[in-house]
Amino acid sequence: MxxxxxxxxxxxxxxxxxxxxxxxxxxxxxYILVERQWKKLLTIYKKNRIIIQSIxxxxxxxxxxxxxxxxxxxxxxxxxxxxxxxxxxxxxxIAHIFYQGVSSIVKILFSVIxxxxxxxxxxxxxxxxxxxxxxxxxYIVRTSKYENHHSW
Numbered sequence: 001m002x003x004x005x006x007x008x009x010x011x012x013x014x015x016x017x018x019x020x021x022x023x024x025x026x027x028x029x030x031y032i033l034v035e036r037q038w039k040k041l042l043t044i045y046k047k048n049r050i051i052i053q054s055i056x057x058x059x060x061x062x063x064x065x066x067x068x069x070x071x072x073x074x075x076x077x078x079x080x081x082x083x084x085x086x087x088x089x090x091x092x093x094i095a096h097i098f099y100q101g102v103s104s105i106v107k108i109l110f111s112v113i114x115x116x117x118x119x120x121x122x123x124x125x126x127x128x129x130x131x132x133x134x135x136x137x138x139y140i141v142r143t144s145k146y147e148n149h150h151s152w
Contacts, residue, residue: 016124059134
């Protein structure tokens with residue numbers, strides 16, 4: 001195994017961790033120091049946990065795993081572009097089947113497009129941002145359907 005290959009991409013992984021985790025950590029520290037109400041902060045997080053997870057954490061983790069790491073794996077073992085797209089898409093859809101059921105089959109097109117975009121740009125941030133925006137839109141639609149249904 002070529003350690004240099006993985007070391008080159010350590011900067012990308014470190015950047016992702018800093019961009020997506022550091023703002024939350026710094027906010028929590030500042031809030032606790034200024035407001036001195038860590039229990040209130042925990043309550044706010046618990047109330048909004050689904051939003052934070054579905055719009056921030058899950059898309060970031062999924063893109064790192066299903067685009068970036070699978071791409072690195074395919075590069076390491078000389079897979080071609082088609083094999084990468086198939087492997088990334090298959091993994092992405094299978095992971096979604098566990099909590100969305102058979103309806104996650106529609107994720108095939110989404111995954112193929114994100115895989116192609118990643119190949120064209122080789123920039124994980126592009127796919128992360130698209131995935132976050134997509135999940136935000138899904139969240140808004142599902143929330144509005146729920147509120148409309150229960151407002152009768």
